[in-house]
Amino acid sequence: MRVTSALLVAGLAVAGCGGDDNNGGSGTSTGNANVNDGFKVGLLLPESKTTRYETFDRPLIQSKISELCPKCQVLYQNADQDPAKQQAQAEAMLTQGIKVMILDAVDAKAAGAIVSNAQAQKVPVVAYDRLASGPVSFYVSFDNRRVGMVQGQALLDQLSANGQDPKRGDIVMINGSPTDPNAADFKAGAHSVLDGKVNIGNEFDTPDWSPDRAQQEMDQAITAIGRDRVIGVYAANDGMAGGAIASMKGAGFGTPLPPVTGQDAELAGIQRIVSGDQFMTVFKSIKPEADVAGQMAIDAATGKDFTAQSTTMRNNGTKDVTSVLLEPVAVTKSNIKDTVIKDGFYTAAQICTGAFAQPCAAAGIS
Numbered sequence: 001m002r003v004t005s006a007l008l009v010a011g012l013a014v015a016g017c018g019g020d021d022n023n024g025g026s027g028t029s030t031g032n033a034n035v036n037d038g039f040k041v042g043l044l045l046p047e048s049k050t051t052r053y054e055t056f057d058r059p060l061i062q063s064k065i066s067e068l069c070p071k072c073q074v075l076y077q078n079a080d081q082d083p084a085k086q087q088a089q090a091e092a093m094l095t096q097g098i099k100v101m102i103l104d105a106v107d108a109k110a111a112g113a114i115v116s117n118a119q120a121q122k123v124p125v126v127a128y129d130r131l132a133s134g135p136v137s138f139y140v141s142f143d144n145r146r147v148g149m150v151q152g153q154a155l156l157d158q159l160s161a162n163g164q165d166p167k168r169g170d171i172v173m174i175n176g177s178p179t180d181p182n183a184a185d186f187k188a189g190a191h192s193v194l195d196g197k198v199n200i201g202n203e204f205d206t207p208d209w210s211p212d213r214a215q216q217e218m219d220q221a222i223t224a225i226g227r228d229r230v231i232g233v234y235a236a237n238d239g240m241a242g243g244a245i246a247s248m249k250g251a252g253f254g255t256p257l258p259p260v261t262g263q264d265a266e267l268a269g270i271q272r273i274v275s276g277d278q279f280m281t282v283f284k285s286i287k288p289e290a291d292v293a294g295q296m297a298i299d300a301a302t303g304k305d306f307t308a309q310s311t312t313m314r315n316n317g318t319k320d321v322t323s324v325l326l327e328p329v330a331v332t333k334s335n336i337k338d339t340v341i342k343d344g345f346y347t348a349a350q351i352c353t354g355a356f357a358q359p360c361a362a363a364g365i366s
Contacts, residue, residue, distance in 0.1 A: 031099060031122070031123075031300050031301040032302070032303055033099040033100070033302050034302065035071075035072075038069060038070070039071075039073075039098075039099040039100075039301060040073050040075055040093075040097055040099060041065055041073070041098060041099070041102065041297055042074075042077075042094075042100070042123075043058065043062070043077075043102045044077055044078075044079065044086055044090060044093070044102065044103045045058060045077075045104050046079050046086070046104050047079065047080055047106065047208070048078050049081070049211070049239060050237065050264060051264075051267070052286060053078065056286040056287075056290075057104075057286055060286060061074070061128075061290045061293055061294055062076070064290055064293070065294045065298070068295065069298055075096060075098060077092075079106050081106055081208045082106065083110040083111070083179075086105070086106050086111070086114070087110070087111075090114040090118070091117065094118060094123060098123060099301040100123060100124050100125075100297045100300050100301035101126070102125075102128050103115070103125050103126065103127055103128060104127075104128040105130050106179070108131060108180065108181045109133050111132035111133060111134065112132065112133030112134035112318070115132055115133065115134030116134045116135065119134070119135045124138075124301065125137055125300075126138045126139070126140070126296045126300060127141075127321065129141050129142075129182070130181060131314055131321065131323075133318055134316070134318050137296075137300045138296040138299075138323070138324075139316075139323040139324075140292040141323070141324075141325060142284045142289070142326045142327070143325045143328065144182045144186055145185045145192075147282050147284070147328045148186035148191075150189075150282055150328050150329075150330045151189075151234060151236070151261040151262075151263065151280070151330075152189065152190035152191070152193030152194045152261075153330075154279070154280045155171070155194070155234055155259060155261050155279070155280075156193060156197055156198065158232070166231075169201075169228075169229045170201025170202070170225050170230060171198050171199065171200055171231060171234060172201060172202050172204075172225070172232075172244070173187075173190070173200055173203040173204070173233075173234040174203075174217055174218065174240050174243075175187045175204065176206060176209050176236040176237060177206060177209050178205045178207065183236060187205075190236075194234070198232070201221065201229060201230070202217075202220070202221035202224055202225060204221075209236075209237060210239075210240075211242050213243070214235065214240035214241075214242075214243030214244055214247075215244065215247045216243075216247075217244075218244040218247035219250075222248070227251055227252070227253065230248070230253075230258055232259050234261050235261055237263040238263060238264050238266040238269030238278075238281055239266065240262075241262035242268060242278075244260055245260055245272065245278060255276070256276055257277055260278050261279065261281070262278055263284075264281065264282070265281050265283040265331055265345060267350065267351065270336060270346065271351060271356050273331070273333050274352070274356050274359045275356060275359050276333075276359065279332065280330055280331060280332045281330075282328045282329070282330060283328065283329045283340055284326070284328050284329075285329075285343055285345070289326055296324075312324075312325060336351070336365055348366055352366070
């Protein structure tokens, strides 16, 4: 999978800026593993409802580890959104002798026990995509507050298009899981753009990022607000956007539907954008994130400084963690070709199947 230089440059730029103290591009760990001998790397991902983890994150991280350490073995588990299961998986991996752990926590606070247990056994932890509590060695993700700002600005711009009053009706906000610190950042970022400029008729925090729960929440909002008052939906990711769209269609909304945001550039989300059901998504190019995680893991396990690129610091309630934060990109129908297709995330053939062939042609996607 190819990553465009523009996205990488944007990511590097964001990683090195902001109000936090910068450590000059290095972070240190105390591992003593040897690349020449090889060692075990634990990879713990949070769930499989969001297609990105199994389709992209897992294979890309495994590929980077293999590139940097051909004799290393990656032990992989998915927690299926169950923090207790993830803790059991982590304990099993430690028993199997891993030298470093890459952890995308189901519940960031609960994961503090995982991190502390790993540290007690001198196993460094790389927090991936979500900043877990505890003595984490490194963290890589996207600028999550910026994600929410990108979503909120896209929605506000669309509601204000052609001189329309963005307060002519109400929006519904369907935020992510309350146990995911990223969700809080997305929410804060969106509010920083939307507050005072739109009317928020109803707002929900959605357990487990569940699309089914999002559909139920949207049903409740339509009943409370009234179908004719809903003019837009802030949905924090594509799965929940799909749930909100299903709700609106079930409630008899006409076309075009009110604009709906999303995140993750899931194939179904991109196809909904092509067909006009969903307005936008946020593309977070996973390859550079996976590559950084792989490099951090090898450096942490072998006791090297992380100097692959510029870093910043993020506090997780326990310590200031050496972090790399990448830049998100807004995707609408107008730039699908220049983002997810150009970047190799999907091919036009994957997007433009069946019922999507005609809207793809109309949008110039081929």
